[in-house]
Amino acid sequence: MNRRPDGTPLVHTRPARIALAALVLAATGALTVTFVSGGGRGTADAAASLDQFVPIEKVPPNVRDPQPAAGGSPGRFTVDCGTNGNGKFSPDNPVAQPGIRNGAEHVHDFVGNLAITANSSDADLDASGTTCRNGDKSSYFWPVVRIDKSVRNDEQVRQALAQTQPTVVCPSVGKRLRAVPTGARGTIDRLLADLDRQQAAANQRMTASRGRIDAAFNREVVDALRARRAATIRQISSTVTASGGNQPGLVSLVECDVSYDDMHARMPAGAHRASVTAAQAANPRIQCPSVRDKLPGVPAGALAEVNRNLDELDRQLSEANERLVTSRGQGGPAFVDNAILGPLRAKRIAVLDRIAIAIGRQAARPQGLDAFATCTLDQAPGTPGSAPTTAAPATATALPDPQGPDLELPGNTGGIVRPAQVLIEYRGNPVSRVVPMPKFLRALTGDAKPTSRGPANARATWTCSGFADRLADKYPICPAGSQVQRVHDFPGCWDGRNVDSDNHRNHVAFADRATGACPQGFRAIPQLRITVGYDIPRDVQLKGQYALDSFPEENHNPFSDHNDFVNVNSAQTMQRIATCINKGKSCS
Template sequence: MRRRAMRPLLVESRPARLAVAAAVLAATAGLTVTFVSSGGKGTADAATTLDEFVPIQDVAPNVRTPRPSGGASTGRFTVDCGTNRGGKFSPDNPVAQPGIKNGAEHVHDFVGNLAITATSSDPDLAASGTTCRNGDRSSYFWPVVRIDRNVRSDDQVRQALTRTQPEVACPRVRDRLPAVPAGVRTSVERRLADLNKLEAVAGQRMAASRGRIDADLNNQVLGWLRSRRAALINGISASIGSRADGLVSLADCDVSYDGMHAAMPGAWHAASVAAIPVANPQVHCPTVRGRLPGVPAQAVAEVNRGLDELDRQTSAANERLVTAGSQGRDFVENAIIGPLRAKRTAVLDRIATTIGRFGARPKGLESLAGCALNQSPAGPPPTGAPSSAPASSAALPDPQGPNQELPGNTGGIVRPAKVLIEYRGNAVSKVVPMPRFLRELTGDAKPTSRGPANARATWTCSGFADRLADRYPICPPGSQVQRVQDFPGCWDGRNIDSANHRSHVAFADRTTGACPAGFTAIPQLRITISYDIPRDVQLKGQYALDSFPEENHNPLSDHNDFINVNSTRTMQRIAACLNAGRVCR
């Protein structure tokens, strides 16, 4: 299935949208940002407009740090995971859009975990290599920044929107299931069919906003859909048992404006880059989980071991693609894809044999052995397997060329000059260790299409730590462009994820530093990303964030995502450091 996002009204002028967002941020987060006119739209072919840029000196100081109390945890623990010099780029978002290939429609920098993709399981993450010097296998990722002097104008975006029908897109629960015992297969199939019906109804309701973006309608439809999907998914989990825990991560859906891509001719550089090999490919294999028949109870445990092994094989292949660098297609086929096919064939045969030992042996599993780069190979479902869900909209193209370009997100990627990852304490209490595999996100990739309630101002310049802007900063000579992204520092004490990917964690009070009632302080993650961007590029408004098409590089759409794969021992060490008030690495 597929994904995405939206906006209020038909595409207001950019200054109007930012003013509304600033008002919301001021009311909800205590920010006081001064906006200064930068002289209109700028050039018609700039990636952004000059209205979206602000000299950092013209932003009033607005960062407030609560005063620590006697019981505070005042330490700081830093992790060096590099700046993605190895080039792990991907348009997947394994936190906000698990299971959806190219779900972000924009490219992320990834540091830390080397194997992670949209479909990685927790055991896959735990077995991965990492770029972090202390062995931290956590995944930290954020949208890239690009310099582009030749992107489409705002008029093209508005015109494309008027011809676009927004669609609802959801993760495919079927593709993430463990082995389904034969005794509950019928009830699971019924709930899967109900999930498809809900998505279809939600899609019909979105027809009312054809040609425009209505954040209120989007949130109403998606909230309705999320609650009903969560109930069905919880029912599936209860039927299957503990192996299905965590499926609630698949409850949240989104609104997709993919149609805008096709309606913006010349909006990206496909013609100039299509012949260039993709810089860091990704292996995609046919799903097996969603194509098995009901599994005899005696075979469930062994089949699950086989399914987990298939996942680990794919993750290991993806990790090797990152670490091997640019070796050419022949190397990839002979050293990675060919051996992967052979390993998958053996495991699939073992799964079929195990099922056949206690029931009818499924036919056709061998057709699912072949994998490919940067596409999702499809094989016919094996005999006796359930049918697939209805076909979704066509997949977006994979990132193209050395600049990893996608529709609407073009130009050279600016590699960070520095990435500072630090865990911080709480102003009023000690912290408890984060649970392993905790998912967190900060900011909102879709403040236009979903409203700015979760958006956060992140932009500043080195030397101006007392202020954050929700516009792209223009920095003084010698100062770096920076993004400062704070994650929630409070946890509900039970869940590692939630249906909306937010409600299991919370931000501490901006004034007091206290966690909300029912939440406990955990190490609070802050990621500061610094860039050396030429000042003339800043003054001309020629650098911008990758974004969803309807966000049109909105600086307020900045966001960051994280999965904690620190070992239990390391996370305990982090918490002890913070609680003791030390500075550690």
């Protein structure tokens, strides 16, 4: 059986593929358009093509666990965080696209941490509430699954891609900086401008791939940009530190990505609407103006106080976003304005005033900071308290906000299927003891973009209950009475130093599939596995009418399944997890 570089099996019912089709469009020469199909192909029946679906019985057994050794850690610790009954949905990805609003370009289910958004700091996460019964404040999130009984029109995808100029998207460093000392402000501004120029140069290179997807070219552009950004961001951090400031954690902002989100704007918003009515799914978010990038250089004597107040602004926003989740359905149309946005504005005015006073004691007091006090609510139209919005124009490059009660996006439509079961478990290593994960460790598994980035990190995740010995990279068709399942295994090895890395992957690694041993220089940690199960009607499965939310260029590719995680367990809880696993017990 063919395997990927990480040892996971490639499962196919016909020859290997990344995308399900590669077409050549004749127009001023041959324009290569790579795309993946979802459901039907624009014909009269959505069941006309089932290329992405496979009866699970036809998938050969391919899951083989290494034999445990005497020095292994055979225990298991489970956490009950629910099934997203609170309805915390978001198109943010705080791990892979930190600081980028709607960065996922599709909607995620979130369980665990209630406050997390793309902009959450570690302190915000630590102060949050949680859906987990044991107090675990970690965040676990994955793309939603939808049922859409209308026809999926691949021609619209081809046409949208043919008109799309891919762009390079990078997190903003300026908006995440702590207070910059006065003496470093000029240098930092120059380095931030360098980052902008680097991104602009990468975007200029991307014009060579207009209307097509070239994974090798994309990797070349992003890898070169990452190297330049990493050097510049290290210089920003060292400059702030050398001037008496404190600037940790910028490594998470190094990685950029190639985006085809303009495809969303070029596909009709009503391309195919849901015929399935789901429970109210829309989850609003509060957006506040950034303050960190608006401040002047801060005198040395005011740095600590300004940083405390900047952190307080972040905490206030996270608290407000958490309250949106926990107070859902309370009050009338004005509840959010009166109970959340109004008090938030008052608290922000007080904090912004303290920042101005702290700077003003030793330098010119900054004026007009109160202009950044008012926050707004992002909410899909048609829900209580929402403001009307308009669809993104055809020339827009930004992803429109999710629309309506099902948080629909162009290309990602239909009723969201709520998980029937979510099993979160931390498992041991077959050949060694595990050490506790560090707090705030970020990790991801799978790859949301195997078409535009290549398949090296993608993983087969799909199966049915009762078929734990096999995983498919296609949507499974399950026997009657069996659940559709997604099994997400995270890396179980850690480099012993870092909680993140410049590509969000290099600080962790998968154990050897055959032996279970970690790579040299890595230590075994509790290995996270998340199993999500769905009760999807069998006729929907047979007709190919359920699909994963995805980036536009993936068009619901089942091989783009992925899952993300931020560890916010306390040190004591994580030690308890490791001890349980090392003793071979089953705990919760």
